[in-house]
Amino acid sequence: MTSNQFMFLLFSAVIVIFSILTVTSRRILRAATFLLFVLASTAGLYFLLKYNFLAAIQLIVYAGGIVVLIIFSILLTSHIAEKLPSASLMKKWPAALVALVGAALAIVVILQYNFPGSVGSTELVDVTQVGNSLINYGKYGYALPFEVISILLLAAMIGAIVLAKKRKD
Amino acid sequence: MFEGVPLSWFLILSTIMFFIGVYGFLVRKNLITILMSTELILNSVCINFVAFNKILYPEHMEGMFFTVFIIAVAAAEASVAIAIIINIYRRIVNIDVEKMNEMKY
Amino acid sequence: MFDFSYTIWILLIPFFLFVLIGFWGNKFKPIVSGIVGCAGLLTSWILSLFTAYKYFFDVGKVDGVYEQIIGYHTLWLRFTDTLYIDLGVLIDPISVMMLIVVTTVSLMAHIYSTGYLKGQKGFMRFYSFLSLFTFAMLGLVVATNIFQMYIFWELVGVSSYLLIGFYYEKPSAVAAAKKAFIVTRFADLGFLIGILLLSYFTQTFDFLTLTSPTGPAIATPPAATFLGMSVLTWAMILIFMGGAGKSAMFPLHIWLPDAMEGPTPVSALIHAATMVVAGVYLVARLFPIYVTVPIALQVVAWVGAFSSLFAAVIACTQYDIKRVLAYSTMSQIGYMMCALGVSGLGGHEGLGYMASMFHLFTHAFFKALLFLCAGAIIHAVHSNYMYDMGGLRKYLPITHLTFLAACLAIAGIPPFAGFFSKDEILVAAYHHDTALFAIEYIVAGLTAFYMFRLYFGIFWGKKQDYHHPPHEAPLSMTIPLMFLALGAIFAGFIPFSHLVTSDRQILELETEWIIAIPSIVIALVGIGVAYVMYLKPTEIPKKIAHALRGFYTAAYHKFYIDELYLYITHRIIFNHISRPIAWFDRHIVDGSMNGISYVTNQASDKIKGFQSGQLQQYALVFVSGAILLALVFIYLWT
Numbered sequence: 001m002t003s004n005q006f007m008f009l010l011f012s013a014v015i016v017i018f019s020i021l022t023v024t025s026r027r028i029l030r031a032a033t034f035l036l037f038v039l040a041s042t043a044g045l046y047f048l049l050k051y052n053f054l055a056a057i058q059l060i061v062y063a064g065g066i067v068v069l070i071i072f073s074i075l076l077t078s079h080i081a082e083k084l085p086s087a088s089l090m091k092k093w094p095a096a097l098v099a100l101v102g103a104a105l106a107i108v109v110i111l112q113y114n115f116p117g118s119v120g121s122t123e124l125v126d127v128t129q130v131g132n133s134l135i136n137y138g139k140y141g142y143a144l145p146f147e148v149i150s151i152l153l154l155a156a157m158i159g160a161i162v163l164a165k166k167r168k169d
Numbered sequence: 170m171f172e173g174v175p176l177s178w179f180l181i182l183s184t185i186m187f188f189i190g191v192y193g194f195l196v197r198k199n200l201i202t203i204l205m206s207t208e209l210i211l212n213s214v215c216i217n218f219v220a221f222n223k224i225l226y227p228e229h230m231e232g233m234f235f236t237v238f239i240i241a242v243a244a245a246e247a248s249v250a251i252a253i254i255i256n257i258y259r260r261i262v263n264i265d266v267e268k269m270n271e272m273k274y
Numbered sequence: 275m276f277d278f279s280y281t282i283w284i285l286l287i288p289f290f291l292f293v294l295i296g297f298w299g300n301k302f303k304p305i306v307s308g309i310v311g312c313a314g315l316l317t318s319w320i321l322s323l324f325t326a327y328k329y330f331f332d333v334g335k336v337d338g339v340y341e342q343i344i345g346y347h348t349l350w351l352r353f354t355d356t357l358y359i360d361l362g363v364l365i366d367p368i369s370v371m372m373l374i375v376v377t378t379v380s381l382m383a384h385i386y387s388t389g390y391l392k393g394q395k396g397f398m399r400f401y402s403f404l405s406l407f408t409f410a411m412l413g414l415v416v417a418t419n420i421f422q423m424y425i426f427w428e429l430v431g432v433s434s435y436l437l438i439g440f441y442y443e444k445p446s447a448v449a450a451a452k453k454a455f456i457v458t459r460f461a462d463l464g465f466l467i468g469i470l471l472l473s474y475f476t477q478t479f480d481f482l483t484l485t486s487p488t489g490p491a492i493a494t495p496p497a498a499t500f501l502g503m504s505v506l507t508w509a510m511i512l513i514f515m516g517g518a519g520k521s522a523m524f525p526l527h528i529w530l531p532d533a534m535e536g537p538t539p540v541s542a543l544i545h546a547a548t549m550v551v552a553g554v555y556l557v558a559r560l561f562p563i564y565v566t567v568p569i570a571l572q573v574v575a576w577v578g579a580f581s582s583l584f585a586a587v588i589a590c591t592q593y594d595i596k597r598v599l600a601y602s603t604m605s606q607i608g609y610m611m612c613a614l615g616v617s618g619l620g621g622h623e624g625l626g627y628m629a630s631m632f633h634l635f636t637h638a639f640f641k642a643l644l645f646l647c648a649g650a651i652i653h654a655v656h657s658n659y660m661y662d663m664g665g666l667r668k669y670l671p672i673t674h675l676t677f678l679a680a681c682l683a684i685a686g687i688p689p690f691a692g693f694f695s696k697d698e699i700l701v702a703a704y705h706h707d708t709a710l711f712a713i714e715y716i717v718a719g720l721t722a723f724y725m726f727r728l729y730f731g732i733f734w735g736k737k738q739d740y741h742h743p744p745h746e747a748p749l750s751m752t753i754p755l756m757f758l759a760l761g762a763i764f765a766g767f768i769p770f771s772h773l774v775t776s777d778r779q780i781l782e783l784e785t786e787w788i789i790a791i792p793s794i795v796i797a798l799v800g801i802g803v804a805y806v807m808y809l810k811p812t813e814i815p816k817k818i819a820h821a822l823r824g825f826y827t828a829a830y831h832k833f834y835i836d837e838l839y840l841y842i843t844h845r846i847i848f849n850h851i852s853r854p855i856a857w858f859d860r861h862i863v864d865g866s867m868n869g870i871s872y873v874t875n876q877a878s879d880k881i882k883g884f885q886s887g888q889l890q891q892y893a894l895v896f897v898s899g900a901i902l903l904a905l906v907f908i909y910l911w912t
Contacts, residue, residue: 002173012182019186019209023193028202035205038186042212048174049223054233058215061240066208066247073251074201077258087196094894095195102901103188109908110180116225125230133230142234149241156245163252195894270887 014041179220186213200264276333278345291405299398308388311401319377340778342366362418367774372415375638382754383543389750407433419479438536450532457529461519468512485562510570521553524581534596538649547638554610565619575615582608586720591830613699616706624776629698632770636691639761640683647677654744664735669744676759683762685722694766722800730808
């Protein structure tokens with residue numbers, strides 16, 4: 001077992017375990033914390049794949065931004081000590097069944113499929129390269145999606161403010 | 170294969186994560202936990218993109234950029250969703266998804 | 275060539291009046307709509323007079339023959355190259371004559387109504403309907419093709435329905451309106467089938483093509499036969515059925531007496547002078563074809579003659595003065611029909627045609643006059659019944675004199691208008707068929723009798739004690755009376771045989787005194803009998819009625835035709851045909867529809883539970899569906 005394999009399995013184990021805990025924990029703040037672990041481990045996977053820039057974004061935006069936002073709203077809407085009621089079995093069983101069948105189906109398909117055995121590059125993706133691509137509008141340039149995403153974020157920000165604003169009435 | 174890690178491992182991991190997210194989406198009652206399940210689902214998709222990019226087309230960067238954009242979209246979505254949740258909470262002092270069924274027949 | 279395209283305005287003015295008064299009438303004072311209506315009609319009338327002058331005395335005659343001119347023409351519906359319906363204005367002697375008749379009587383009715391209906395509810399409604407009727411009637415008479423005629427024919431029926439039902443708060447008026455509409459509609463069914471037959475076999479709707487001697491109907495009549503008669507005969511008889519319905523010929527006459535429930539100007543305009551002669555006009559319009567099918571013409575003659583006798587007998591027994599006039603109308607129209615039926619085409623053969631049109635023309639004047647006088651009398655006495663009247667000549671001097679003129683005209687006393695036209699009809703009948711002549715001769719006497727029965731009964735007879743002394747009608751009502759009286763006196767001097775004839779050439783006529791003198795004599799006899807019986811209250815009428823008990827009662831009850839129809843419709847048709855159909859409709863047709871809706875309702879009630887509003891339930895179904903689809907596409911659909 002190479003070190004990479006080991007690291008991958010480690011991260012995977014963390015991701016799977018904490019994912020399960022995220023969706024089963026009855027204390028909501030803990031669930032948010034477990035989600036944070038999952039997202040951080042995902043960032044670890046990105047590091048493993050030599051996407052350092054992406055991993056950094058994952059940490060900053062996801063772990064740093066979104067999870068904080070979620071925790072913030074949890075604090076606004078519930079008591080920390082509050083335990084969520086457990087879902088009824090009538091809901092759990094069909095959901096679990098669907099999830100298992102779906103997962104099984106996907107895994108079987110993945111294992112049956114013969115992916116080409118490319119080795120993959122171990123090179124680090126340079127930030128200069130990323131930056132050039134983002135503001136490039138030629139081939140392999142992402143200026144347009146970048147701008148679109150900027151506008152989307154702006155719109156989301158305004159929308160969130162308008163929605164959450166206190167009504168005057 | 171990436172330094173000994175086959176592509177299928179990534180895909181299986183993301184599949185498991187995805188269906189855990191689906192399970193959470195279907196089972197949890199609190200709107201915020203449902204939002205968290207959605208984040209799990211998005212994240213599993215990101216892993217897929219990145220792994221495909223790195224192992225099948227290492228000379229390109231589409232998968233990576235797609236992931237970047239997904240993260241941005243997730244951020245936007247989370248902010249709007251939370252604004253909505255807070256709004257709902259203000260109205261009915263509850264964010265239990267089962268209680269929000271005004272749209273039925 | 276003189277341009278007659280302006281004639282379309284004769285129609286369009288009343289139409290615009292209808293729209294204007296109908297939609298915006300309540301914005302003004304009621305009297306404004308009356309004045310606007312009269313002014314519009316006056317314009318139409320002047321245009322018609324101008325057209326008549328131009329046509330008859332200036333440009334119409336070419337080489338001694340009056341031409342048929344298409345004054346205005348527009349393509350209306352073009353379904354295919356061979357099937358199309360146009361609208362237009364056909365100018366020929368009879369249509370121009372009818373333009374004069376319709377606009378004159380309509381104008382008189384308009385003016386008269388400003389006084390007659392003053393202050394009544396629905397004044398503007400009345401004027402808008404009156405304009406609609408005028409428009410429809412004018413469209414009918416100038417129709418260039420049989421389909422246009424049919425369209426306006428129905429419009430005339432509708433406006434007649436609306437006007438009969440003008441006092442819609444009165445149940446009898448509503449019933450009369452419905453009766454008129456249903457009976458004429460029934461007749462129009464025959465008309466429509468006739469049109470379809472005729473046009474199917476001749477490939478045209480156009481009057482000019484249909485009636486031209488080289489046209490498809492006359493030069494090459496269709497060879498098909500049905501039940502032993504040629505298809506053309508059937509078509510013409512069916513078309514005559516439509517005309518008989520509109521013109522109240524036996525046995526489709528039952529609506530006309532009831533139609534007197536409408537306001538009196540309406541009775542004068544529609545149910546005396548214009549609409550009811552539409553049937554005569556229709557036969558005259560298609561006359562060249564009728565001549566080629568003698569059986570149909572025979573039907574026209576006998577139906578007309580029988581109706582005239584039948585109605586004249588009933589008229590002698592009625593007490594409602596408007597009903598007497600209604601039966602008299604029916605009788606006179608029977609005269610016209612009979613005259614058409616005994617006529618041939620061209621020359622002296624065509625005397626009946628010319629006489630019929632002449633009588634139509636003069637009849638319009640004196641019958642409208644009689645009705646308007648009746649309106650003035652009813653206005654003064656507030657009753658329709660003869661036995662509530664008597665000795666009115668002192669109270670209503672103008673009405674008295676004009677009524678007398680009209681009575682003399684209809685009785686056929688020279689030099690009043692009716693004499694000339696009635697005389698021509700009798701001559702035509704005499705030369706054609708003695709039996710028909712005998713009938714018409716008797717009817718002439720009966721006509722004189724019942725008209726003067728009415729006259730003496732109203733204006734002489736016993737003195738009545740009136741609660742309020744009756745007063746003469748206002749000027750707006752007496753002016754039309756006097757105008758129409760002029761028509762009733764002098765219209766007979768119009769040289770009609772030079773203007774309107776079957777072949778549109780001049781017909782030289784001399785009065786045949788061998789017919790004229792006996793007809794004057796029988797009219798005088800009729801008047802004399804009426805004089806003896808009704809000038810002073812006597813016991814003679816009662817004695818005669820007693821002597822002829824059975825016959826009198828039957829005539830008084832209009833020979834039980836209404837009862838017969840009621841029996842047929844209520845007892846036979848309603849019970850044995852309509853009721854099973856209604857049952858079928860209610861239980862089978864409605865039942866299956868209700869069943870479908872019941873099943874739908876129940877099913878949706880059951881499945882609406884799916885729409886639970888539970889987000890996670892939707893998501894579960896969605897995910898399971900997606901997985902199922904994936905399974906199907908991966909493993910089953912390879």
